[in-house]
Amino acid sequence: MVQKSKRSWTTRRDAKRERIKQAEALLDGKYVKTNDITYALETLIHPNDKVVLEGNNQKQASFLSEALSEVNSNIIHDLHMIMSSVSRPEHLDIFEKGIANRVDFSFAGPQSLRISQMIEDGQMQMGNIHTYLELYGRLFIDLIPSVALIAADQADAEGNLYTGANTEETPTIVEATAFREGIVIAQVNEKVDELPRVDIPSSWVDVVVVADQPYQLEALFTRNPRHITEIQILMAMMTLRGVYEKHQVQSLNHGIGFNTAAIELLLPTYGESLGLRGQICKHWAANPHPTLIPAIESGWIDSIHCFGGERGMEGYIAERPDVFFVGKDGSLRSNRALCQMAGQYAVDLFIGSTLQMDYGGNSSTVTHGRLAGFGGAPNMGHDPKGRRHSTPAWLDMMNPDDALVRGKKLVVQMMETYQQGNTPVFTERLDAVDVSKEAGLDIPPVMIYGEDVTHLVTEEGIAYLYKTDSIAERKEAIAAVAGVTPIGMEQTLKQKEHLRSKGIVAYPQDLEIRRSDAKRSLLAAQNVEDLMTWSDGLYEPPEQFRSYWP
Amino acid sequence: MVQKSKRSWTTRRDAKRERIKQAEALLDGKYVKTNDITYALETLIHPNDKVVLEGNNQKQASFLSEALSEVNSNIIHDLHMIMSSVSRPEHLDIFEKGIANRVDFSFAGPQSLRISQMIEDGQMQMGNIHTYLELYGRLFIDLIPSVALIAADQADAEGNLYTGANTEETPTIVEATAFREGIVIAQVNEKVDELPRVDIPSSWVDVVVVADQPYQLEALFTRNPRHITEIQILMAMMTLRGVYEKHQVQSLNHGIGFNTAAIELLLPTYGESLGLRGQICKHWAANPHPTLIPAIESGWIDSIHCFGGERGMEGYIAERPDVFFVGKDGSLRSNRALCQMAGQYAVDLFIGSTLQMDYGGNSSTVTHGRLAGFGGAPNMGHDPKGRRHSTPAWLDMMNPDDALVRGKKLVVQMMETYQQGNTPVFTERLDAVDVSKEAGLDIPPVMIYGEDVTHLVTEEGIAYLYKTDSIAERKEAIAAVAGVTPIGMEQTLKQKEHLRSKGIVAYPQDLEIRRSDAKRSLLAAQNVEDLMTWSDGLYEPPEQFRSYWP
Structure with missing residues (x-):
């Protein structure tokens, strides 16, 4: 019989346990204090990790992306970022600061000019441009995340998540990470005693942090x-x-x-x-x-x-x-x-x-x-x-x-x-x-x-x-x-x-x-206003769409 | 302004509530007694429903499909069945008995001869033959289920489900049904105090029944x-x-x-x-x-x-x-x-x-x-x-x-x-x-x-x-x-x-x-046996693969 390789088959699990253990002092159950998030990320993420950061043309894990842009690049560097949308300034700051060096993405509307420049300047190595489904598919094949940074509306004490109307890509990202011994870190708008419903079970989630403000959410599909x-x-x-x-x-x-x-x-x-x-x-x-x-x-x-x-x-x-x-x-x-x-x-x-x-x-x-x-x-x-x-x-x-x-x-x-x-x-x-x-x-x-x-x-x-x-x-x-x-x-x-x-x-x-x-x-x-009337007053447009402009 | 239609916008929700209410006497929390399942289906399903029955080339909701084949066709008839796989005899019995009259499916290996005959005889109206992804996609577009009959390994008292290794299509079918006011009925192999993990949250599940025997599971991908x-x-x-x-x-x-x-x-x-x-x-x-x-x-x-x-x-x-x-x-x-x-x-x-x-x-x-x-x-x-x-x-x-x-x-x-x-x-x-x-x-x-x-x-x-x-x-x-x-x-x-x-x-x-x-x-x-040796004895093949044949 051919010789078998001698190796550990639990390297991912061991690495995860070790990181969570290192972060123990910062954790109360699954919860990290809002102010401790940057330090927690420095402990839970390691150099060269594949990090999937939630954010598409609607919901953004904006608290976590800001925190990531503030980590010490001597500690965390050369990350391979996977993100549906490159759309916030700090998404690119992390490359300028050397925290990350490679990106695979799907959409980059607001930052498309700056991306071009950073590739030309060698600050960013370009993986591929994908459609959403391709990128999600690769999370299960050859872009398997070490860490997922995601956004939810609410969490309960156990870490069950409510993602509600903007569930979007959260379940897919979490599934790829949680079931491959990756670390799932969720920012939530609030912690509550009881969730309206469970969108993500707590056993899929490792760390929860209450954000300093609600996640960014664009009203991108409203046309006046x-x-x-x-x-x-x-x-x-x-x-x-x-x-x-x-x-x-x-x-x-x-x-x-x-x-x-x-x-x-x-x-x-x-x-x-x-x-x-x-x-x-x-x-x-x-x-x-x-x-x-x-x-x-x-x-x-x-x-x-x-x-x-x-x-x-x-x-x-x-x-x-x-x-x-x-x-x-x-x-x-x-x-x-x-x-x-x-x-x-x-x-x-x-x-x-x-x-x-x-x-x-x-x-x-x-x-x-x-x-x-x-x-x-x-x-x-x-x-x-x-x-x-x-x-x-x-x-x-x-x-x-x-x-x-x-x-x-x-x-x-x-x-x-x-x-x-x-x-x-x-x-x-x-x-x-x-x-x-x-x-x-x-x-x-x-x-x-x-x-x-x-x-x-x-x-x-x-x-x-x-x-x-x-x-x-x-x-x-x-x-x-x-x-x-x-x-x-x-x-x-x-x-x-x-x-x-x-x-x-x-x-x-x-x-x-x-x-x-x-x-x-x-x-x-x-x-x-006519749409509001049609809706029997149920549609409540964001402020910027209500004003008349000449 | 154009005239608005006067209608109820909660017909699906109301129908679901009414059916669950009708079944109240049979329910202990979310649980139906094993022996009551046929009567429960006669209450929870109505004629002309779109019923998605879980079953592909591996896992089958076999207890529920058998129960469905035993309902009174004077009460339940003309169902539109949606099923990945038409593979068990009772999948076709329900058409012969008039319980169902239309099918959309993906795969029909073992029953492919009988299907051909039943279409020819007019016992079954053929919708379409799909790939899995098409059929799943249509569950969210134009084949939205009224009822889902699914299979899980375990449930807890609340109705959270553990689907484990054979999670397969369960989450997709359940999501399409649960979030469109359909009724999700799960057969489970056993009820336990604590699940190994949660694959399907209880708020997505309406009715649970402990099956008389474990769901059918084929070892289809074992090649000696x-x-x-x-x-x-x-x-x-x-x-x-x-x-x-x-x-x-x-x-x-x-x-x-x-x-x-x-x-x-x-x-x-x-x-x-x-x-x-x-x-x-x-x-x-x-x-x-x-x-x-x-x-x-x-x-x-x-x-x-x-x-x-x-x-x-x-x-x-x-x-x-x-x-x-x-x-x-x-x-x-x-x-x-x-x-x-x-x-x-x-x-x-x-x-x-x-x-x-x-x-x-x-x-x-x-x-x-x-x-x-x-x-x-x-x-x-x-x-x-x-x-x-x-x-x-x-x-x-x-x-x-x-x-x-x-x-x-x-x-x-x-x-x-x-x-x-x-x-x-x-x-x-x-x-x-x-x-x-x-x-x-x-x-x-x-x-x-x-x-x-x-x-x-x-x-x-x-x-x-x-x-x-x-x-x-x-x-x-x-x-x-x-x-x-x-x-x-x-x-x-x-x-x-x-x-x-x-x-x-x-x-x-x-x-x-x-x-x-x-x-x-x-x-x-x-x-x-060589595969077992390679696996350090961890692989335990089903009995039919172990015997030597000349």
């Missing part, structure tokens, strides 16, 4: 209807008729953005006039957008599963348990991993927007000097080839010529032909191609690949890209809705008419929409 | 090394050299099967002789196969995340916490949804086998008269287009001609050219195409699509399908390793040599493997 333009309304009308109605889209994902907020606010008005209630848009994988309230109240929506919560929606959700996923306490249970999974595999349609699209339909939000990352869009914005179940919309995409015929997910890109600053959205070559070389990435950071885009909606019309049978024809279809951008102006009227006759392009008149009908009065709510 | 043939060893050697070593595969999924068991048992012998330890096969998404023990003991494997448990491996896993995901009690924590997610997005390679492959490389396990379903294979056995992070193996698949270059997941199909009964595995047309018409399916039930297969390994050699640049060339490459099957015999030696010179095909000699070296003595274990 007053800022929706009539061009957006026109695009929304076309999308409703030319995509949602045409293909009988029953389940879908909407993200952030005024374009999709416009669609949500047209359901009870324009959608109602088309007689579509009960036929389309019944099942959602989406955050609880306030702009969904009128559609919910009008009986359009059967169910919404949420990635995260949304500030101000708590009271409304509690009174609408037929629509939302709530616990026995009545508050929302979100789950980012499960909602991404559902958004990838179980919905008919993803709709998104972009800053740049090349002539092949590929798009990216990464532009020169900005490493923004992806979040969840590429996960939901592609055709999942592992899907085997069918729905009417999915089947509608199929190419009947193929013996092994299958459907396709609807992936819609919706944007105006010109972006801010008079820059055409269409470009011969994505900035991402150059950025990948400059930043030393293995591949260009493409958000959505052209081959996955089934529909392109601009203020000009809709290109049914799934009907094109070559890359050349796809480019022509894009040009046909590209307006007066360079690619659009290259095309002749005859080419456009040819595509239109083949059903590859549709203009407003083909959808029985008059441009002059696209009025703000069509929106079911004109402003945040 | 004594049944591994020398042809399988030859294929395993080629795969190790020509795929795993060549592309530096660091993370991977292995499923059931003797082919992959052979690879596992060659790592400490042949793999060691190639100097590959520490370089390849370090991170796994896999069940705890006993045939992995020698590789673990020889220091090959850093981590294994598991879909489920495996009978007999409990004691071994408890002593190897550096490798497995375990709780504070020392026992395995599996999670089918998270492991499928990781297996889809976070590993370099999937390897599988099939009963039929067409000349385009498409394969299916569905053959005439058998609706077998898929399980997890299509989810892991495709190139996930939402992946954005890179690894050396993934990058090795890329086509450098493309400006928007990207890598690809390695999807390997490994099988002998002839199956049992002297049937060639290669066929011009998959049975699945006809089956889809006969059973009224929307699309043919293909397991793995040819466009996703990167490597095909037979006893003849390896076809590097990812290098082919047309469907015609892919077919040629398949033919080049198809031996004396019809498609193989059509090919000339000259064609083979041409593909070989292009690196599209490799034969054993190209990999420095002599067919005569493929001996059973190369296996690190010859039989189950």
